[in-house]
Structures are given as C-alpha cells and as structure tokens.
Amino acid sequence: MSTAHTHHLENPDATTPPPKIELVSSVPSPPPMPDNAEAMTILVTLPPGSEGNPPHRHTGPAYGYMIRGEMIFELEGEPQRIVKAGESFWEPGGDLIHYQDGNNLPDAETQFAVTMFGVAGQPMLIPVSAEELEERRDRRAPRP
DSSP states (O other): OOOOOOOOOOOTTOOSOOOOOOOOOOOOSSOOOOTTEEEEEEEEEEOTTOOOSOSEEOSSOEEEEEEESEEEEEETTSOOEEEETTOEEEEOOTTOOEEEEEEOOSSSOEEEEEEEEEETTSOSOEEOOHHHHHHTGGGSOOOO
16 A cells, blocks of 8 residues: 555645545556446445355456445455455455455444445446356365
8 A cells, every 4th residue: 555645735825734645555557447437325234144145246446445244255265354444445346256245243333334346237246156156176275
C-alpha cells in the first residue's frame, strides 16, 4: 500500500480544520477491467451468522470497505481471512472464484460497501456449479 498519494490540498483561505483523510488500501495499477465496464456501489448487510452468498465470481474487480461487523472472506488460491470494521478488501474478478463472504458474528449484523466494475448488462454475481468447484478443488487454499 502506497502512502505517496496526495488527498488534501492546502487552502490558505480555510477557516476550519482540514479534512482528515486516511488511506485504507490501494491496488496495483491497472487492476483488471472488463470491456464495457459499469461501476456500481452496493451496500450489503448480513444478518447475524449469515453464510453470505454461495461460491460465485464477478465479471470485474470489486473494492470493499467494512463498515461494521466481521466478514469471512475467501478467494480462490488464498486462505480465508476475517475482514473487520475499518478494513478493506478487493478481488480482481474474472475467472477467480469467490468462495466466502459470510458474517463471522453469530449475534450482530455485518455491513460493508462494495464498488464493483462489472460488464454492463451481465449479473453482478455469477454462481459456480458444484461440478466446477470439484474440478478446481486443488486451487482452493487449505481451510482451518
């Protein structure tokens, strides 16, 4: 993550304190972007203990920020991890399988915002069949 970005300009005429801006994450450039991309931002609220969506993929990259709660996050080839409030996550989309996005908390909601860059006119979530999951079983990281 680079800290060389400038997100604030000095304003000599300001009469209030400057904005507080913190870099939460960055992604190497250029991220994979589908042709005919459409950007959308969604707000996802998972009930306590929700398993989230079944394994799926996206047509393009997705960038998310955890507002509250905790999410179990797992992408193909990566170990599952817990994303907590104030943290971010991203996935490149395309052929990569997104295995988990469930609420890690049994007694509280989890909420996150995601900006996705998908192919216009195609579904945001594309389910992965049981047969394909079996064919690609060797690509999934060992689970705890």
